[in-house]
Amino acid sequence: MNNLNLDQLRTFVAACEKGSFSAVARDMGRAQSAVSSQIQNLELDLGLDLFDRSGKYPSPTAAAQALLPLARQAIGQLRRFQQAADSYQSGEEPxxxxxxxxxxxxxxxxxxxxxxxxxxxxxxxxxxxxxxxxxxxxxxxxxxxxxxxxxxxxxxxxxxxxxxxQQRILTLACPEHPLAQMPGAALSEAAQYRQLVAASPSAKRRWQLSPQTWHSDSLLQALDLACKGVGWVNAPYELARPFLKSGKLVELNLTNALSAWSxxxxxxxxxxxxxxxxxxxxxxxxxxxxxxxxxxxxxxxxxx
Structure with a gap:
C-alpha cells in the first residue's frame, strides 16, 4: 500500500458526506473525473471497494463507513500537527x-x-x-x-x-485545640503546644517557635495533622481555604504576631x-x- 496523503483523505470524507462525486468536484473546484480517479486510486491502494456504484449515485460501502471516523480523526491530527508546527515556528515554546x-x-x-x-x-x-x-x-x-x-x-x-x-501566613489549629479556645493567645503560649512545621531545611529555624515540633515535607500533610488535633500549623490562606471553609481548621488570633508571619x-x-x-x-x-x-x-x- 502506498502512503496515504491528506488530500486523498479529505476527498474520501467529502465523498462519503455528500454522496456525489460531482458535488465534491464542485466544492473542491476540480473536474469530476479527477475526483473519481482519486477515489479509484485510493481503493486500489487499500485493496477495498469504498463505494457502491451500482446505483445513480455512489454510496459508501460498509468498509468505507467503518473507515470514515478514522479518516476524520487522521485529518484532525494532521491539522493540529500543522498548527503546532506553525506555533513553534513563530516562537512559542513546545x-x-x-x-x-x-x-x-x-x-x-x-x-x-x-x-x-x-x-x-x-x-x-x-x-x-x-x-x-x-x-x-x-x-x-x-x-x-x-x-x-x-x-x-x-x-x-x-x-x-x-x-x-508579600504573602500573609495564617496560624491554624482545629476548633478543639486549646489555643483555639483562647480569644487572644500570645506567641509564648503557642510555644507551649506542638507545632507542625512544613518548610525546607534551611527555613525550618525561621518557622519553628515551639520546642515541641513535628516536621513534614508536605504542607498538606501538616494541615491534615492539624485537623486531627496533633498540633498547630502555619500556612498560606489559599492552601488553608478548604480546611477553613469546612470548619476543620480555624485561624488563631495570636497577639504579638510580628512580620515574621509573612x-x-x-x-x-x-x-x-x-x-x-x-x-x-x-x-x-x-x-x-x-x-x-x-x-x-x-x-x-x-x-x-
Whole structure:
C-alpha cells in the first residue's frame, strides 16, 4: 500500500458526506473525473471497494463507513500537527517547566495556567514542587524555566528574579485545640503546644517557635495533622481555604504576631536562556496576577 496523503483523505470524507462525486468536484473546484480517479486510486491502494456504484449515485460501502471516523480523526491530527508546527515556528515554546515551593503555590498559579492553556494550546506544561534550594538550582542549571520561591537576599549570577510581594501566613489549629479556645493567645503560649512545621531545611529555624515540633515535607500533610488535633500549623490562606471553609481548621488570633508571619515571594528565571512568546506572557501575567494577590494581604473573613 502506498502512503496515504491528506488530500486523498479529505476527498474520501467529502465523498462519503455528500454522496456525489460531482458535488465534491464542485466544492473542491476540480473536474469530476479527477475526483473519481482519486477515489479509484485510493481503493486500489487499500485493496477495498469504498463505494457502491451500482446505483445513480455512489454510496459508501460498509468498509468505507467503518473507515470514515478514522479518516476524520487522521485529518484532525494532521491539522493540529500543522498548527503546532506553525506555533513553534513563530516562537512559542513546545514546553514550559515550572517549579514552586509549596508555601507559595496558591490557587493563583492554577488560574494562570488555565489562562495559559487557552492562549498557548500547543505548549506543554510540566509543573512540580521542590525545596527552595532545589528550585534555585534547577533555574541556575537550566532545568526549569520559572520558579516561585520565598524571597532571599542573593541568587546565583545565572538567575534573574522579580519580587511579587508579600504573602500573609495564617496560624491554624482545629476548633478543639486549646489555643483555639483562647480569644487572644500570645506567641509564648503557642510555644507551649506542638507545632507542625512544613518548610525546607534551611527555613525550618525561621518557622519553628515551639520546642515541641513535628516536621513534614508536605504542607498538606501538616494541615491534615492539624485537623486531627496533633498540633498547630502555619500556612498560606489559599492552601488553608478548604480546611477553613469546612470548619476543620480555624485561624488563631495570636497577639504579638510580628512580620515574621509573612513570606516574600520571588519569581525566578534563567539569566542566559532566551524566552519565547509563551514564557514572556507567563512572566508578565505572573507579575500582574500574583502582584494583585500578594499585596495587600487577603482578609480571611471576606474571602471565604
Amino acid at each position: 514546553l514550559l517547566r515550572i517549579v514552586f515551593e509549596e508555601l507559595v503555590m496558591p490557587d493563583k498559579l492554577n488560574d494562570m495556567l488555565a489562562a495559559f492553556s487557552e492562549r498557548f494550546p500547543h505548549t506543554q506544561v510540566r509543573a512540580c514542587n521542590a525545596s527552595h534550594e532545589c528550585a534555585i538550582r534547577r533555574i541556575a542549571e537550566g532545568d526549569a524555566d520559572f520558579a516561585f520561591v520565598t524571597t532571599r537576599d542573593h541568587y546565583p549570577d545565572e538567575v534573574d528574579f522579580n519580587n511579587l510581594g 513570606l516574600g515571594v520571588d519569581l525566578l528565571w534563567s539569566a542566559s536562556t532566551p524566552q519565547g512568546t509563551a514564557a514572556r506572557w507567563f512572566a508578565r501575567e505572573a507579575r500582574r496576577l500574583y502582584g494583585n494577590y500578594y499585596s495587600p494581604p487577603i482578609e480571611v473573613a471576606d474571602s471565604i
